[in-house]
Amino acid sequence: MSADFDVCVIGSGAGGGPMAYELALAGHSVVVLEKGPWLRENDFYKDDLACCRRDVYTPLLREEQHVLEERDSDQRWQRTPTSVSGRSFWNGSCVGGSSNFMSGYFHRLKPVDFRLLSAFGPIAGANIVDWPIGYDDLEPYYEKVERVVGVSGRAAPGSRAEPRSTDDFPYPPTAEHPVSAWIDQACEELGFHSLRVPRAILSEPALGRRSCEYSGYCGSYGCASGAKGSARAALLDRAVATGRCEIRAHAKVSRLASDPKGRILHAEYFDGEGRTHRVDARIYVVACQAVETARLLLASAGPKCRRGLANNQGQVGRDLIFSAGGSGSGDLAFDGLDPERIAEIRLLGPFVNRALDDWYVIEDKQLGRIKGGIVELLWSHPNAFGRAFRAMRGRGGRLLWGTALKRNLELWFRQDRTLNFEVFNDWLPTDDCFVALDDRVEDKWGSPVARIRLGAHPHDLKVGRYLAEKGEQLLGKLGAVRIGSSISSSPPPNLVAGGCRFGTDPSSSVLDPDCRTHEVENLFVTDGSFMPTGGSVPFTWTIYANAFRVADQVKAQLGAIGPIGA
Amino acid sequence: MAVLLRVPAVVAEPSAAVLATLARAQEHLLPSEPGAPGAREIRALEYLRFVLADKRVDAEERELLLAGAASLDRLSLKVEGADFIALDAEGRERVLQRMIDEPHGELWISTLIVYLLEALLCAPAYGGNPEAIGWHWLEHRPGFPLPDTDHIYPKLAL
Numbered sequence: 001m002s003a004d005f006d007v008c009v010i011g012s013g014a015g016g017g018p019m020a021y022e023l024a025l026a027g028h029s030v031v032v033l034e035k036g037p038w039l040r041e042n043d044f045y046k047d048d049l050a051c052c053r054r055d056v057y058t059p060l061l062r063e064e065q066h067v068l069e070e071r072d073s074d075q076r077w078q079r080t081p082t083s084v085s086g087r088s089f090w091n092g093s094c095v096g097g098s099s100n101f102m103s104g105y106f107h108r109l110k111p112v113d114f115r116l117l118s119a120f121g122p123i124a125g126a127n128i129v130d131w132p133i134g135y136d137d138l139e140p141y142y143e144k145v146e147r148v149v150g151v152s153g154r155a156a157p158g159s160r161a162e163p164r165s166t167d168d169f170p171y172p173p174t175a176e177h178p179v180s181a182w183i184d185q186a187c188e189e190l191g192f193h194s195l196r197v198p199r200a201i202l203s204e205p206a207l208g209r210r211s212c213e214y215s216g217y218c219g220s221y222g223c224a225s226g227a228k229g230s231a232r233a234a235l236l237d238r239a240v241a242t243g244r245c246e247i248r249a250h251a252k253v254s255r256l257a258s259d260p261k262g263r264i265l266h267a268e269y270f271d272g273e274g275r276t277h278r279v280d281a282r283i284y285v286v287a288c289q290a291v292e293t294a295r296l297l298l299a300s301a302g303p304k305c306r307r308g309l310a311n312n313q314g315q316v317g318r319d320l321i322f323s324a325g326g327s328g329s330g331d332l333a334f335d336g337l338d339p340e341r342i343a344e345i346r347l348l349g350p351f352v353n354r355a356l357d358d359w360y361v362i363e364d365k366q367l368g369r370i371k372g373g374i375v376e377l378l379w380s381h382p383n384a385f386g387r388a389f390r391a392m393r394g395r396g397g398r399l400l401w402g403t404a405l406k407r408n409l410e411l412w413f414r415q416d417r418t419l420n421f422e423v424f425n426d427w428l429p430t431d432d433c434f435v436a437l438d439d440r441v442e443d444k445w446g447s448p449v450a451r452i453r454l455g456a457h458p459h460d461l462k463v464g465r466y467l468a469e470k471g472e473q474l475l476g477k478l479g480a481v482r483i484g485s486s487i488s489s490s491p492p493p494n495l496v497a498g499g500c501r502f503g504t505d506p507s508s509s510v511l512d513p514d515c516r517t518h519e520v521e522n523l524f525v526t527d528g529s530f531m532p533t534g535g536s537v538p539f540t541w542t543i544y545a546n547a548f549r550v551a552d553q554v555k556a557q558l559g560a561i562g563p564i565g566a
Numbered sequence: 567m568a569v570l571l572r573v574p575a576v577v578a579e580p581s582a583a584v585l586a587t588l589a590r591a592q593e594h595l596l597p598s599e600p601g602a603p604g605a606r607e608i609r610a611l612e613y614l615r616f617v618l619a620d621k622r623v624d625a626e627e628r629e630l631l632l633a634g635a636a637s638l639d640r641l642s643l644k645v646e647g648a649d650f651i652a653l654d655a656e657g658r659e660r661v662l663q664r665m666i667d668e669p670h671g672e673l674w675i676s677t678l679i680v681y682l683l684e685a686l687l688c689a690p691a692y693g694g695n696p697e698a699i700g701w702h703w704l705e706h707r708p709g710f711p712l713p714d715t716d717h718i719y720p721k722l723a724l
Contacts, residue, residue, distance in 0.1 A: 037724050043717075046709025049688050050719040054622045062624075217709030224711050348707050384687040384706050392679055399666070399676055401595040402659075406602055413704035 005031045005246075006558055008267055008281035010253045010296070013097020014543040015287030015527030017231025021148070021238060022551035024245035028558055031246045031279055032236065033269055035288075036093035038249035039100070041233070044222030048383040051220050057101065058090035063444040065089075066291070067451040070490075079451065081441050089452065089493045091289060095249055096232025098289070098494060099540065103219030104200035104228055105376055106151050107537035108142050108162045108545075110360060111135035112371070116426070116533045120371050126428035126457050127319050129532045132504050132513040139165055141545035146170050146198075149229040149544060150207055153198030160193070160357055174203045174212055175350040179332075179419065179478075183354045183377055186477040192470070195355045197376065200229035200541070209233060214349035217382050231544075251277075254447050256284060256309055258302030262520050264309075270445050283554055287527040287547070290320060294435040294499040294529065295450040297510075310500075310517035315510045317435035320452065321498040321534045322491035324460035325373060325423030328471045329380065330480025331416040345417050352377050352419075356474070359467060360536060372463055373425030373536030375471040380418035387412045419480060421471035423464050423487065425536045428457040435499050456489035495538055497528030514553040515546070526550050580618060580632055587635040588614060588678070590651045594658045595675070596682045603699045605682060613685035613694035620720065627677065634674030641665055691715045 006028040009016045020030050036057075050056045059065075061083040068089065072078045082089055091098030112119050114131040122128060143165050145151060152171040155164055173196060187194040201218070202211045209226035218228070226233045239245035250272030257265045266280040286293050294317040298308035308316055334342045359372035380386075391412040394400045400408055427433075432455025437448040464487035475483045503509030506518035515530050517523045526547040528539060535542065580588075589611045598604030605611070618628055642650040642661045650661060665671040685694030687701065689712045695701065701708060713719075 037722075039722070043722060045689075045711050045713040045717055047689055047713045047719065048708075049684065049692060050713075050722075053684065054620075054719060056622065056719045056722065056724060060622065213710070215709040215711075216707070221709065346707075382709065384701075384704075384708075385683065388683040388687055389680065392676065392683070399672060399679070401662070401675070401679060402597055403599065405596065405679070406599065409704060410602075413706055 003280050003282050005029045005279065005281040007031075007283045007285060007554065008033065008279055009285045009287065010267060011097065011286065011288035011293070011527060012095050012236060012247065013092070013231050013287065013289060013527065014099045014540050015289075015525075015547050016285065017096065017099070017235035018544055018547035019285045019287070019526055019551050019554065020245050021235035022548060023554065023558075024239040024242040026555050027244065028555075029244050030239065031248060031281065032095075033251040033253050033267065033279070034095050034247060034249050035252040036095065036249065038095040038247060039222060041224055041226050044100075044224045046215055046217040046221055046224075048385055051101075052381075052383045053385055055088055055090075057222070058088055058093050061086070061088060065441065065443070065449055067438045067441050067449060069451060069453040071455070077453065079438075089291070091494050095236060095247060096230040099230040100222045100228075100232060101220050102200070102228070102230070102540055103378070105355075105538050106153075106198045106200045106541040107355075107374070109135070109138075109535040109537065109539070109542050110160070110162050112361065113533065113535035116371060120369070123428060123457070123459055126430055126459065128428065129501075129503065129508075131532060132502060135163070138542070138545050138549060139163065141548040142541065144548050145541060145544045148207075148548075149200055149234040150202045150209070151198050151200050151229070151541075152203040154196055156196060158193070160360060169198060171203050171206065173353060174199050174201055175214060176353050177347060177350040177379075178344040180352055180354050182478060183352070183474070186474055187356070190473065190477055192356055192474065193358050195357050195374075197353045197355045199351065199353065201351075202227040202229070207234065208238070216348035218351075220381065220383075252445060253288075253296060254299070254445060256286075256296065256300040256523070258300070258305060258309060258520065260303040262302065262304035264520060264522050274445070283522050283524065283557060285524045285526055285554065287525065289527050290496045290499045290529045291435050291450050291452060293525060293527055294320070295437065297500070298435070298437050299447060305519060310510055310519045310523060312519055313507050315501070315508065317499050318431075319429035319498045319501055319532065320433045320435055320496065321427045321429050321531065322493075323495035323534060323538065324425045324427040324456065324491070325464045326468060326485065326487035327420055327422045328468050328475070328483070328485025329418050329420045330472075330475035330478070330483035331418050332479065333416040333481050335415065348382070352379060356470060359470060362463070362466060364466070367462070367466065370463065371426055371536065373423060373467050375467055375474070376422045376424065377474075378420050378422065380420050416481075419475060419478065421468075421475070421485075423467045423471065423485075424538060425460060425463045425467060427460055427491065427534055429498060429501075429533065430455055430457050454491060456491070461487055461489055495534075497531040497534050497539060497543075500525045500529035501532040502530040503532065515550040516553065516557075524550055524554060584632055584635045585611065585615075586651050587639055587649075588631070590658070591635070591638060591662070591678060592682055594655065594662065595679055596686070602703055603686070605685075607696075608682075608685045608694050608700055609696055610682050610685040610694065613688070613692060614681055616693050617681055617684075622719070630670065630674060630677060631681075634670065634678070637668060637671070637674070638662075638665055641668060689713050689718075691718050
């Protein structure tokens with residue numbers, strides 16, 4: 001049998017990048033189909049309008065959207081197209097995906113995350129299961145990500161530290177802001193443990209990339225130096241350099257066609273001009289981010305899979321998860337401080353790099369022993385528009401203009417700097433959080449869009465509030481004023497997983513432990529879809545690590561079927 | 567079947583009268599002061615023209631901005647007996663305060679303010695915030711690199 005390529009990778013983010021890199025370096029031919037454009041370092045600027053006002057790195061909602069399903073005040077599910085609400089549920093849509101725009105807070109899952117059911121028992125209404133692999137299976141790949149993608153940090157052994165196979169990170173920590181030392185001091189006084197957060201940002205030139213230039217504008221912005229470990233900068237550029245990896249941008253895959261045995265025959269895609277194409281390969285890897293991965297499989301019914309590819313058991317799209325939690329903030333006011341201290345607070349560039357993981361497992365008299373999470377510290381987003389728009393309204397929400405608006409702007413910009421915290425805890429999988437094909441709304445190519453039901457388990461809020469109180473306590477110790485927090489069951493779309501969970505039982509999982517679909521032998525899924533539970537940290541590092549792990553399986557399968565053209 | 571997806575955006579230039587009303591409203595909403603730039607200094611109208619021609623800005627938003635200017639002029643004639651641009655500051659304030667109670671009136675004013683603030687704080691390559699005058703006033707430090715006029719987002723190969 002002949003094929004255009006050994007492997008066709010659909011989606012080029014943290015799930016697709018490692019696959020293209022590993023297989024191209026191993027001598028296989030790879031095509032990567034990416035819906036969005038191919039932007040390089042010299043296309044990325046610290047452009048607040050592009051990043052934060054016009055969302056230029058994601059599709060126009062009038063052309064491509066989602067339908068979000070949430071409960072109304074009467075507890076009935078209400079569907080709202082995002083083109084109506086204006087609430088975009090997209091992340092980065094370009095070569096490298098949303099990893100181009102991440103902040104790069106890199107945390108490994110902890111061993112307990114792999115056995116949530118065994119460690120904490122069931123919770124009514126939550127579909128909690130243990131993973132079919134353990135931490136030890138993934139550890140070598142976490143380590144590989146440190147080296148290949150580039151993770152900067154310093155190992156600090158302790159009772160909560162994840163086991164490591166190497167003594168330390170390959171790159172020293174990125175430069176740190178003066179407030180980091182203040183946080184350490186405040187934590188010591190409170191009896192908290194201040195964790196130095198590893199970053200997927202190069203602290204020194206390496207891997208053919210420049211080091212961080214410390215502009216102070218990182219998360220939400222594309223990296224102009226190449227220091228950020230996006231799938232594009234860290235992996236795809238190097239895969240292409242082998243001469244064996246072809247990236248086709250503006251290639252929107254609409255369907256995977258399969259034969260009566262359930263094997264994929266080819267991928268069908270639209271190019272940027274709306275023309276249709278086909279590409280065939282020996283193995284297909286889907287990594288479009290969890291929502292779009294489920295959507296593509298559901299839209300790819302075939303003679304053996306009439307309910308959607310790999311969906312004869314009705315599992316595709318189920319148990320979608322996010323990162324639960326929320327955020328809080330406090331203002332470090334300049335009033336009364338000496339100029340040197342003010343200058344330290346205002347310093348822009350170095351990173352805070354601090355988190356609290358004391359309550360990763362909560363032992364509390366009232367709550368008992370339950371799974372907790374982390375509190376991540378960071379400065380408020382640097383873009384100017386967020387602050388300016390908050391200055392538009394005065395007391396009682398009254399719209400301000402004229403000199404009243406100008407005086408309020410001066411207050412918002414000049415009197416303090418806001419230190420934020422973000423809470424990350426498990427988003428428990430439930431029957432009320434899933435992806436389906438919408439029966440009314442289509443995208444610009446005429447394909448049904450994904451409908452996402454966004455039900456959250458009340459347990460998530462309980463844990464989030466517990467952690468937010470700790471964050472507020474820390475901000476208070478730092479002398480912040482106007483401290484507050486918000487824990488919400490409305491998920492952030494940038495950390496999404498599940499929908500094709502892996503497991504050993506084909507009746508309750510889509511993927512086997514190697515992330516090959518139970519039903520389609522030449523189909524793997526390598527974005528966050530495989531995760532049955534998400535841990536209590538941002539999980540990008542885990543997606544990278546797992547994709548490297550699965551790449552070894554794909555290499556083994558390709559080795560078994562021989563070279564292309566045979 | 568081939569489908570042409572890229573539809574060039576053809577956006578007609580607003581009339582001079584509408585632009586004049588918009589400019590006067592902008593100057594009232596963000597007035598000039600010594601040491602604190604207003605709509606005129608931040609080139610708010612020039613920036614708004616960029617917004618009105620930008621295909622990433624929803625057509626509904628563009629319609630709102632233009633129809634609101636026409637509504638303001640009608641209200642001005644009704645309340646003050648003169649075009650908005652002919653009114654003194656007190657007259658303009660009275661009309662804008664009345665505008666809040668008109669259908670979509672507050673939305674129109676707040677939208678105009680949003681684009682004023684964009685003009686105040688955007689990268690200068692977009693036409694507003696000349697020589698970073700807005701950033702200097704509010705002591706805001708931008709990131710780097712900043713886009714030049716060849717690298718603003720309408721010129722990205724998206």
